[in-house]
Amino acid sequence: MQSPAIEYDYTVAKWFSYLAILFGIIGMGVGVLIAFQLAFPDLNYIFGQYSLFSRLRPLHTNAVAFGFTLSGIFATWYYVGQRVLKVSIAESKFLQGVAKLHFWLYLITILWAVVDLVFFRHTTSKEYAQLEWHLDVLVVVWWVLWGISIFGLIGIRREKSLYISVWYYIATFLGVAMLYLFNNMEVPTYLISGMGDPFHSVSMYAGTNDALVQWWYGHNAVAFVFTVPIIAMIYYYLPKESGQPVYSYKLSLLSFWGLMFVYLWAGGHHLIYSTVPDWMQTMGSVFSIILILPSWGSALNMLLTMKGEWGQLKDNPLIKFMVLASTFYMLSTLEGPIQSIKSVNALAHFTDWIPGHVHDGTLGWVAFMIISAIMHMAPRFYKREIYSKKLLEMQFWLQTTGIVLYFSSMWISGITQGMMWRAVDQYGNLAYSFIDTVTVLHPYYTLRGIGGLFFFIGLFMWAYNFYKTMTASRAIEREPQFASPMAA
Numbered sequence: 001m002q003s004p005a006i007e008y009d010y011t012v013a014k015w016f017s018y019l020a021i022l023f024g025i026i027g028m029g030v031g032v033l034i035a036f037q038l039a040f041p042d043l044n045y046i047f048g049q050y051s052l053f054s055r056l057r058p059l060h061t062n063a064v065a066f067g068f069t070l071s072g073i074f075a076t077w078y079y080v081g082q083r084v085l086k087v088s089i090a091e092s093k094f095l096q097g098v099a100k101l102h103f104w105l106y107l108i109t110i111l112w113a114v115v116d117l118v119f120f121r122h123t124t125s126k127e128y129a130q131l132e133w134h135l136d137v138l139v140v141v142w143w144v145l146w147g148i149s150i151f152g153l154i155g156i157r158r159e160k161s162l163y164i165s166v167w168y169y170i171a172t173f174l175g176v177a178m179l180y181l182f183n184n185m186e187v188p189t190y191l192i193s194g195m196g197d198p199f200h201s202v203s204m205y206a207g208t209n210d211a212l213v214q215w216w217y218g219h220n221a222v223a224f225v226f227t228v229p230i231i232a233m234i235y236y237y238l239p240k241e242s243g244q245p246v247y248s249y250k251l252s253l254l255s256f257w258g259l260m261f262v263y264l265w266a267g268g269h270h271l272i273y274s275t276v277p278d279w280m281q282t283m284g285s286v287f288s289i290i291l292i293l294p295s296w297g298s299a300l301n302m303l304l305t306m307k308g309e310w311g312q313l314k315d316n317p318l319i320k321f322m323v324l325a326s327t328f329y330m331l332s333t334l335e336g337p338i339q340s341i342k343s344v345n346a347l348a349h350f351t352d353w354i355p356g357h358v359h360d361g362t363l364g365w366v367a368f369m370i371i372s373a374i375m376h377m378a379p380r381f382y383k384r385e386i387y388s389k390k391l392l393e394m395q396f397w398l399q400t401t402g403i404v405l406y407f408s409s410m411w412i413s414g415i416t417q418g419m420m421w422r423a424v425d426q427y428g429n430l431a432y433s434f435i436d437t438v439t440v441l442h443p444y445y446t447l448r449g450i451g452g453l454f455f456f457i458g459l460f461m462w463a464y465n466f467y468k469t470m471t472a473s474r475a476i477e478r479e480p481q482f483a484s485p486m487a488a
């Protein structure tokens with residue numbers, strides 16, 4: 001199966017890796033600041049109106065989801081795609097050009113989004129879909145370019161069968177395209193009224209319909225940005241790093257179709273006890289519970305891939321990152337369904353337990369997988385050894401401690417908050433005022449900030465290790481190899 005003659009072209013994969021590191025640091029730096037703002041409100045004014053929580057929160061979510069995570073997804077696609085399809089992108093000047101254009105248009109969009117969100121406050125005010133119509137148009141253009149690169153590479157491939165990761169990348173492309181187009185149907189206000197801000201728009205949906213479409217999108221953004229492409233990564237990088245074949249291809253396909261079918265119906269769990277019809281809320285809950293099956297199917301398949309080789313956990317920090325990533329994936333895909341049970345959601349909704357759930361998934365699963373994928377690629381990009389496994393090991397423990405501090409403090413504060421909001425005295429009056437809850441939660445908010453800070457410091461260790469691997473590490477003749485049956 002080895003094809004030593006193929007010279008893969010990693011230019012665009014490298015560029016996107018640099019961006020993942022950069023946007024990771026910026027996005028999570030802002031995350032740490034807003035975490036401390038919730039504990040110490042004076043921090044809202046350190047840069048005047050530009051550092052208000054209301055401006056920085058969307059900057060954080062957009063920078064980490066569409067800056068850090070998407071860069072990680074594109075970096076890994078431009079690496080994995082060539083290798084599993086056994087074709088170099090340099091074999092087609094057209095595809096090479098498309099990939100570069102994809103990169104530059106993407107970069108322009110993200111930088112423009114930062115300026116728009118922080119300085120001009122151009123926002124649709126829909127969570128995860130804040131970008132206004134002019135940026136949506138740009139997003140569509142580079143998303144299509146990415147699609148051309150995917151199907152173009154598939155079209156000129158040497159390897160007949162499509163490895164499972166490719167399925168997941170294709171699903172990411174198609175899923176996001178559908179979600180993004182439907183949820184961002186909007187009309188620029190200038191077109192209707194002939195006046196006002198040309199970069200402002202109104203949604204084509206109204207009221208409850210708008211909420212339904214938004215959370216069908218919002219939940220599936222979790223599916224097709226934070227889950228499906230990350231599974232694509234782990235199916236490639238874990239076997240490659242460990243030299244172990246994937247435990248079960250059948251299970252990988254079963255989970256794939258399970259995820260595709262079930263995820264799309266679960267968005268109603270964001271709207272429990274809202275104005276959407278009750279049967280839709282129930283459907284959201286039921287499908288969320290069913291979602292445990294394909295989610296755990298993928299996660300167990302990854303863990304079982306390490307069967308008989310657990311000793312590698314001791315020596316290889318990248319295996320540690322990936323195994324813990326699958327474990328966090330299991331945790332958040334059990335926690336999510338629990339939160340979608342109506343009676344639990346009545347307690348959890350609007351509380352800190354939700355950001356707790358979000359971050360055991362995004363930090364433990366998404367960020368750990370992107371960090372380890374990029375560190376797997378670094379020695380292969382530059383034909384140099386990883387600069388310091390010890391530093392990687394320290395990063396792992398520091399960031400793991402950070403994640404545990406983050407989600408455990410949010411679990412405690414969220415459940416405390418929910419219980420205090422609903423507590424009543426013997427006359428049925430609320431037992432606590434809002435400020436009572438804020439006072440009680442203060443230590444947990446501080447703890448979350450400290451956890452976030454640990455994770456953030458770990459990012460600098462990562463960036464330094466990557467940089468040193470690129471520039472100063474010992475050169476190697478051949479890239480690190482394992483006798484994996486799927487070696488590509």
Ligand code: HEM
Pocket residue numbers: 028029031032033034035036038057060061064065068069352354355358359362363366367448449451452453455456
């Ligand atoms: C140093 C690491 C991080 C810190 C300190 C941090 C902190 C925060 C804080 C304080 C919030 C606002 C919570 C609230 O409004 O109550 C937030 C929201 C959010 N963050 Fe992070 N974050 C970090 C990393 C990440 C990463 C890596 C991702 C995704 C890849 C992410 C995705 C999100 C999302 C989606 C929300 C919105 C959650 C919701 O609406 O419930 N964060 N983050």
Ligand code: HEM
Pocket residue numbers: 127218222226227266269270288289291292295329332333334335336337339340341345348349350354357358361362365366
């Ligand atoms: C079986 C899989 C999952 C289910 C059923 C699920 C379910 C839920 C539920 C019920 C909520 C709270 C809705 C509310 O009351 O506000 C939620 C919020 C959220 N979950 Fe999950 N979850 C799952 C997996 C994940 C994973 C793996 C991630 C990230 C890696 C994630 C990220 C999020 C985000 C970002 C939100 C916050 C949305 C917002 O309000 O802005 N979820 N999820």
